[in-house]
Amino acid sequence: MMIYNAAVFDFDGTIAYTSKDVWSSVEYAAKCVGSIVPQAVRCDDSNLGLGTFELFNKLQPVPPISDYDKFDKEITVHYRTVSMYHDTCLYHGIEDFIQMLISRSIPRYIVTLKPKEPLERILKIKNWGHMFDGWYTPDYFDGCICTKEELLRILLDTKLQNYRCVYIGDSYTDVIAARKNHIDSIGVTYGDGDTDKLVNQKPTYIFNNISEAVSLFL
Numbered sequence: 001m002m003i004y005n006a007a008v009f010d011f012d013g014t015i016a017y018t019s020k021d022v023w024s025s026v027e028y029a030a031k032c033v034g035s036i037v038p039q040a041v042r043c044d045d046s047n048l049g050l051g052t053f054e055l056f057n058k059l060q061p062v063p064p065i066s067d068y069d070k071f072d073k074e075i076t077v078h079y080r081t082v083s084m085y086h087d088t089c090l091y092h093g094i095e096d097f098i099q100m101l102i103s104r105s106i107p108r109y110i111v112t113l114k115p116k117e118p119l120e121r122i123l124k125i126k127n128w129g130h131m132f133d134g135w136y137t138p139d140y141f142d143g144c145i146c147t148k149e150e151l152l153r154i155l156l157d158t159k160l161q162n163y164r165c166v167y168i169g170d171s172y173t174d175v176i177a178a179r180k181n182h183i184d185s186i187g188v189t190y191g192d193g194d195t196d197k198l199v200n201q202k203p204t205y206i207f208n209n210i211s212e213a214v215s216l217f218l
Contacts, residue, residue, distance in 0.1 A: 003166075007165070009110050016094075017089050024083065036060055037060075046192060110132055116137040169193075170193035
């Protein structure tokens with residue numbers, strides 16, 4: 001029996017490996033303010049979950065506080081308009097998994113904290129947009145920023161009413177968002193999220209590979 005008939009995905013760390021390209025933009029911005037990203041910081045992808053101000057304070061040397069706005073802006077501009085995302089790729093098994101969902105006419109949506117501009121640019125450059133029925137980003141509405149919980153609620157109240165949905169993500173915040181919206185969650189451990197924090201939130205399922213989720217949709 002099919003347990004779920006709709007799938008909602010986080011993006012970074014769940015659908016695609018994006019960290020290397022994000023780090024490239026951070027390193028570019030660091031050079032713009034006369035600093036570098038220390039290898040001890042660079043080698044831990046979970047540091048990308050830090051705010052830009054926290055990253056700024058980890059640079060060597062730490063730049064004057066007056067350079068923070070420049071650092072923050074250069075990351076944004078480089079990642080959204082300069083990067084060609086050469087190192088961004090689908091995780092192993094994702095394409096086959098999504099093709100299986102498509103073959104069974106199962107709706108597929110993205111709910112992510114990645115802003116709309118870089119997400120849509122990646123989907124276009126990589127030709128991945130056709131794999132999904134839509135995507136919801138924090139800047140979904142003009143003039144306000146939505147949380148992951150709010151975005152998921154909007155999707156569930158509109159496109160996915162009366163569906164048995166599950167939210168798939170690599171971060172503990174994905175599990176929290178699913179729980180607050182009264183749907184199940186699949187925690188995936190292959191991404192760059194903190195696995196201990198993910199497990200501690202007790203997702204409905206924990207999988208090391210997305211192929212393990214296939215049976216839930218058959």
